[in-house]
Amino acid sequence: MMEAQFLFFRSCPAVLKGCVFFGNYNQQGAFQMMKSVKAAMLATTMVAMSLTAHAAETPSVALGKKLFNDPSLGGAAGAKTCASCHPNGKGVENAWKNPNLAKQINTCILGALKGKPLPLESVEMKSLVLYHQSLKPASIKP
Numbered sequence: 766m767m768e769a770q771f772l773f774f775r776s777c778p779a780v781l782k783g784c785v786f787f788g789n790y791n792q793q794g795a796f797q798m799m800k801s802v803k804a805a806m807l808a809t810t811m812v813a814m815s816l817t818a819h820a821a822e823t824p825s826v827a828l829g830k831k832l833f834n835d836p837s838l839g840g841a842a843g844a845k846t847c848a849s850c851h852p853n854g855k856g857v858e859n860a861w862k863n864p865n866l867a868k869q870i871n872t873c874i875l876g877a878l879k880g881k882p883l884p885l886e887s888v889e890m891k892s893l894v895l896y897h898q899s900l901k902p903a904s905i906k907p
C-alpha cells in the first residue's frame with residue numbers, strides 16, 4: 766500500500782488537482798499506477814508466475830523414472846544418476862516402506878549426486894516418490 770501510494774504520487778508530481786482526481790476515483794488511480802514501468806513489470810511477473818503454476822506438470826511415475834536417470838537432478842553437474850547405483854531401481858525396492866522417503870531421496874541427491882535437495886512439495890519430488898513406490902516388489906514382474 767505504501768509502495769502503491771509512492772508510485773501514485775510520483776506519477777503525477779506537479780498536477781495536484783490530477784492526484785486528487787485520481788485519489789477520488791480509485792479505478793482511475795489504479796489505471797494510472799499501472800502505467801508506471803515498475804507496476805507493469807510487477808504485473809508481467811505475476812502473470813508469468815500464474816502461467817508457470819498452471820503449466821506445472823502432474824506428478825507421475827514416468828517423470829520420476831526420467832529424473833532417476835537424469836544426471837542433472839537437483840542441479841548436479843556430475844555424470845552420476847540415481848540409476849548409476851540403483852540400476853532399474855535395484856536396492857530401493859523397499860524404499861516405499863520408508864515414511865521419510867522424500868527426505869531419503871534428498872539425502873541421496875545431496876550426498877550421492879552432489880545436487881541441491883528438492884522442495885518436498887515439488888512435482889519432481891512427488892514424481893520420484895511415485896517412482897520409488899512403483900518399485901514395490903508385488904508390482905514387479907518376475
Ligand code: HEC
Nearest residue numbers: 845846847849850856857859860863869870873874877878
Ligand atoms: C554412489 C551410489 C549411489 C547413488 C548415485 C545413489 N544412491 Fe541411493 N543408495 C546408495 C547406497 C549405498 C544406499 C544404502 C543402501 C543401504 O541402506 O544399505 C542407498 C540408499 C538409498 C535409498 C534407501 C533405500 C531404502 O530401502 O530405504 C533410497 C530411497 C535411495 N538410495 C535413493 C536414491 C536416489 C533417489 C538417488 C538419486 C538421487 C540415489 N539413491 C543415488 C547408493 C547410491
